[in-house]
Amino acid sequence: MLPALSLHNLVKVYKNGITALHGIDLEVAQGDFFALLGPNGAGKSTTIGIASSLVNKTSGTVQVFGHDIDTDLAAAKACIGLVPQEFNFNVFEPVVEILVNQAGYYGVPRRLAFERAERYLNQLGLWERRHDQARMLSGGMKRRLMIARALVHEPRLLILDEPTAGVDIEIRHSMWHFLAEINAAGTTIILTTHYLEEAEQLCRNIAIIDHGRIVENTSMRQLLNRLDAQTLVLDLLHPLAASPDLPGFATRRIDDHTLEVEVTRDANINTLFAALSAQDMVVSSLRNKTNRLEELFVRLVGNKGNAT
Amino acid sequence: MNRRAQYIAFRAILVKEVLRFTRIWIQTILPPMITTALYFLIFGRLIGSQIGDVHGFPYMEYIVPGLILMTVITNSYANVVSSFYGAKFQHNIEEMLVAPVPNYLIMLGFIGGGLARGVAVGVAVTGVALFFTPIPLHSLWIAISVLMLTSILFSLAGLINAIYAKSFDDISVIPTFVLTPLTYLGGVFYTVAMLPPFWQRISLANPILYMVNAFRYGLLGVSDVNLAAAYMAIVGFIAGLFGFALYLLNRGHGIRS
Structure with missing residues (x-):
């Protein structure tokens, strides 16, 4: 079975000369719940950015479910749902429009987009706020909105870059439960997080990146046994x-x-x-x-x- | 992405862009109507009555095409430059960049938004003009085609400005120091025949002069420039700017690190 994400010898050198990734290799299996951890500035967000086409790689190959981003970028993009670290929606748009528009960018017809928006907003407790402008939401709601937005085209691979940052414990736990359900239903998940308890509880496999190099890549159980x-x-x-x-x-x-x-x-x-x-x-x-x-x-x- | 999916993606961007400027119509549609009414009142009625006829038309009637097109130019440009830069600034441009929608469709969506606002404001300003003077219609097709092509051209220019912009200052520099002078010197308020020969030759290097006069030909049937040259200039600029903007987007200039 093709890996959900495969990175080979991935290098990123920024214009200012900083090398963020020194030729990393990484594979995430289909259906996995995978933790990508590392200190601030280690290269996690750069890796995620390259996989999701927001950052241009310097060299190396990236494949998403076998689709190479150099030769089959659109197919690779269609497989990914991204929840970035920073809020990146138009804060003046109503919640439901953010989801419906995002679905539209993936070619999801408007009626189906509304159905999915209703389903995910309900599951994430935002349906009552669907007509509010996004700026009116609390921090935790904005995080959940980004998860709903990333799911609205029903991606096979969900990448979450610190999805629970600044979220209170109760909501964090409900988000864990939701993500575990999504994963159990077959969606591969890659997670970066500040909360290592979160990674330990949710993830089956783990890679640790430091100074642009993978320093550990194993199963959570094997790592904890050490x-x-x-x-x-x-x-x-x-x-x-x-x-x-x-x-x-x-x-x-x-x-x-x-x-x-x-x-x-x-x-x-x-x-x-x-x-x-x-x-x-x-x-x-x-x-x-x-x-x-x-x-x-x-x-x-x-x-x-x-x-x- | 198949054709149907591409159409859905394009429509999603276009609808989002149209909703954006119609939601804030007090900032986008109303101000040009008021400004144009003031132009007609001051230049047309008060000063224009002292000027007499130009090319056989009362001055008020003569400046109508230029004022409409000037509004279309500034609004098309402003719509795309502010929307695209705003999307960069808030990072919500990433919503499109992570999706499989091709870059040329992203461009067409934003240009469609600029065109929609340009046409909407053009129609609104025409309505205002009709309060002050009758507007002849020499050729509907020439008038519509020049208005739309001009709107597309300046939507593209606004897009390129937004791609390069790194701050809100950067999106006001070009409109203030380039676009406004070229528009005012583009024969909106006068015929180049009024200028000394040296300035007539200089004026012919101003692309906006061709657009204003082509549109004026569509309404009044008079022009300072050759109509074919005007169309060639507009279409040539559109092709050049489209290619350049697409090149910038494909390289990820200003939007990808």
């Missing part, structure tokens, strides 16, 4: 006077009711709880100190201050 140890934060029911001695685990007392425990890959949580129970320690809740993907991400790209 984590040597994770730090768990335990909330204890009874106060703790000092750090307890738990055989096989490094511990650190944070305060009377909070204990940090480092669990290495060869240890397991059952053993930890057995050790805790043996010392009559009751755990009321448990969480990871940091997101597991975030720990790996920082390790892979070096701690440069900005995640993704």
